[in-house]
Amino acid sequence: xxxxxxxxxxGILGGGQLGRMMAMAAAQLGYRCIGYAPEGDNVASxxxxxxxxxxxxxxxxxxxxxxxxxxxxxxxxxVPVDTVKALPQDRVPCGHRALEVAQDRMAEKRFVEGLGGRxxxxxxxxxxxxxxxAAERIGTPAILKTCREGYDGKGQWRVDSAHDLSGLPTPxxxxxxxxxxxxxxxxxxxxxxxxxxxxxxxxxxxNEHEGGILARSILPAPDHVTRHIEAARDLARQVxxxxxxxxxxxxxxxxxxxxxxFNEMAPRVHNSGHWSIxxxxxxxxxxxxxxxxxxPLGDTATLGSVEMRNLIGAETGSAFSLLSDPANHLHLYGKxxxxxxRKMGHVTRVTRV
Ligand code: AMP
Numbered sequence: 001x002x003x004x005x006x007x008x009x010x011g012i013l014g015g016g017q018l019g020r021m022m023a024m025a026a027a028q029l030g031y032r033c034i035g036y037a038p039e040g041d042n043v044a045s046x047x048x049x050x051x052x053x054x055x056x057x058x059x060x061x062x063x064x065x066x067x068x069x070x071x072x073x074x075x076x077x078x079v080p081v082d083t084v085k086a087l088p089q090d091r092v093p094c095g096h097r098a099l100e101v102a103q104d105r106m107a108e109k110r111f112v113e114g115l116g117g118r119x120x121x122x123x124x125x126x127x128x129x130x131x132x133x134a135a136e137r138i139g140t141p142a143i144l145k146t147c148r149e150g151y152d153g154k155g156q157w158r159v160d161s162a163h164d165l166s167g168l169p170t171p172x173x174x175x176x177x178x179x180x181x182x183x184x185x186x187x188x189x190x191x192x193x194x195x196x197x198x199x200x201x202x203x204x205x206x207n208e209h210e211g212g213i214l215a216r217s218i219l220p221a222p223d224h225v226t227r228h229i230e231a232a233r234d235l236a237r238q239v240x241x242x243x244x245x246x247x248x249x250x251x252x253x254x255x256x257x258x259x260x261x262f263n264e265m266a267p268r269v270h271n272s273g274h275w276s277i278x279x280x281x282x283x284x285x286x287x288x289x290x291x292x293x294x295x296p297l298g299d300t301a302t303l304g305s306v307e308m309r310n311l312i313g314a315e316t317g318s319a320f321s322l323l324s325d326p327a328n329h330l331h332l333y334g335k336x337x338x339x340x341x342r343k344m345g346h347v348t349r350v351t352r353v
Contacts, residue, residue, distance in 0.1 A: 095246070
C-alpha cells in the first residue's frame, strides 16, 4: 500500500463513537472521512464529510462508497465479512481475516490457542445436551455466551450452580460454555501495527467492569497486572503478525495466579484505550489512522497517572458539572437517548508526574 496523501479520504464502516473519535483524529492529520452504516441516526455522521446510510449488503452503494475512499477501515467488529470482501482489497489494510476470527468466540479461542495463548476452559454448544455435558466437564460457575454478536455482557447467561442449568435458553445459535475465571484483575493489551510490521504497545490499564460493561481504566496498573504484561504482549504480537494486521488491535485478558487468561480480541480501537487521547503521547485513534494511511506510528508513552471513566446511561445528565474540575477532559458522544447501559461519553483525568 501507498501512503495516503494529505487531503485523502478515509472510509469508516460503522457509525458509533469509535468512528466519531477516529474521524476527529483523521481531521487533525488533514484527512476527511466518509462513514457507512445501515443506521442513519448515528454519532459518527456529524463529524464525517459524507455518510452512506446503506445496508451492509448493498453492493452498488458499497462500490460507490469505495470509489470515494483512498483507504477503508471499520470501527465495529461485527461488520459482515462479506461486506469487507466486496470492497477493493488493496484499500482495506486491516484485512478481513481479523474480522472473521474476532466475530466468532470459538474461532477466536481456537486461533489464540494455536498461537500458545490460554483462554478460559470452554466447550462449543449447539444443543441443550451439549450444555449438560459441558457443565459436567467444566463445572460451575460458568457463563454461556453466544458465539456471535454479543458485547458488553449481552448474549450472556451466568450459571452459578447446576440448579441454573434448567433456566438456560435452548441454544438457537452456536454458543460457548465458559468456565468462570477467578481473576485478580482485568486488563487489555492495545497495540498499533504499521504497514511495515512495526508494533507499538500502549501501557496496559487496570480495567474495572460493572455489569459486564467497562466502567473505568486506571494507569499505572497495579503489580498484579503488570507482572502479566510481557506474556500478554507476546501473544498479542503473534496474533497481529499472524493476521498481517495493520492498525490498532486489542486483546482483553484476565490476570490470574497462573498467568494471563485470554478473554477476547477486537480488531479495532477499544474503549479501554480512550484514556490515550489525553493520557498518551499519541492516542489509539491517531495511531490507527497513521497505520492505515501508511504513516510512521507515534510515540505511545503514558504521560502521567490516568483515570478514564465511562459515562453510562443517565450519568451524562449532569456531565458539564465535571468541567468544574479543570483537570477533567470530557467527551460526549452526542447520543440523543440515554438508555440504561448505553455508553454516552467518558471523562479522563491525567495527573502529570
Ligand atoms: P465479554 O463480553 O466476554 O468480554 O464479557 C464481559 C465481562 O464479563 C468481562 O469483561 C468479565 O468481567 C466478565 N466475564 C466474561 N467472561 C468471563 C469468564 N469466563 N470468567 C469471569 N468473568 C468473565
